[in-house]
Amino acid sequence: MKRAKWFYHPIFIFIFSIFALVTSLGLYIYWYVKISSGMEAAARKFNIEPGQILKAETWLVIMILSILVGIILMGIFTIFVYNQKTLQLYRLQNNFINNFTHELKTPVTSLKLYLETFVKHDISRQDQLKYIQYMLQDVTRLSDNINRILNLARIESKNYGGEFVSTDLVKLTNDFYENNKYLLKNCIVRIHNYPEKTFFYPINIPLFEMLLINLLTNAVKYNRSEKPEINIRFEKNKKNFSLFVSDNGIGLERIEIKKIFRKFYQVGNSDNMSAKGSGLGLFLVQNIARLHKAKITAQSRGSGKGSVFILTLPLKKRLITDN
Known part of the structure; x- marks a missing residue:
């Protein structure tokens, strides 16, 4: 089953769709040209005016069809690009959540460890000050990460206050x-x-x-x-x-x-x-x-x-x- 996953990949589906669409248009044009040649030869054989059989509007239809196919191709390509960007953003968001969770969890775990040390052990004033300094660093790190998220949200929504x-x-x-x-x-x-x-x-x-x-x-x-x-x-x-x-x-x-x-x-x-x-x-x-x-x-x-x-x-x- 793992080997067949490529069959469902967006890039494969995109290429296959374009190939199928272009091939169908090419076959239609090829079929029309071949049929037209045969009908033109038959018309000459029976002294019939070719214009009565092969209407000029047919080429107009082919041209319009070609334009529509081009529009469809552009639409497929746009959807494909948008889909790839969405997938990339999804991966980046997942990566962000994993890493940012670690950024939040690490200082919290550290703070918990220091506080448990204070509760369970009778430590000297010098060691207390040392651990408090470490705790302050963790709190600063935690605060910086939270503020970064809050500030980014405000900036993106254009609601950040303050004058220039x-x-x-x-x-x-x-x-x-x-x-x-x-x-x-x-x-x-x-x-x-x-x-x-x-x-x-x-x-x-x-x-x-x-x-x-x-x-x-x-x-x-x-x-x-x-x-x-x-x-x-x-x-x-x-x-x-x-x-x-x-x-x-x-x-x-x-x-x-x-x-x-x-x-x-x-x-x-x-x-x-x-x-x-x-x-x-x-x-x-x-x-x-x-x-x-x-x-x-x-x-x-x-x-x-x-x-x-x-x-x-x-x-x-x-x-x-x-x-």
């Missing part, structure tokens, strides 16, 4: 890092061009900070180095201002660069490195960028060679001041 305020993005990025160093405490983070440059742009500050934290934590999450490195720099040309976030992480294959901003997509390397996270971080980043009329892109020289994420904002001269 003209802000110096260079200073904001530096201040954000200074205030969140604890999240990147085992990393080397370098911010270049600061404080030489300033760039004012209307942003929703909470959303932009969400964009930054996703880019920075991704650089750490997908990294095998003993000391992850993140470099942040700013560039401006005549048309755009760009924020570059580069790392020394696992890198990206060319085929993955186009997929990483998709909803639920998770990077899976050829060496079977397990997927991490919920698959929503970069999708969230892309949506936040669009809300700011900006564009987010990725670059990488390949597996193991790090990645660069580039946020490009359109230049607005009236908002820019260079020092």
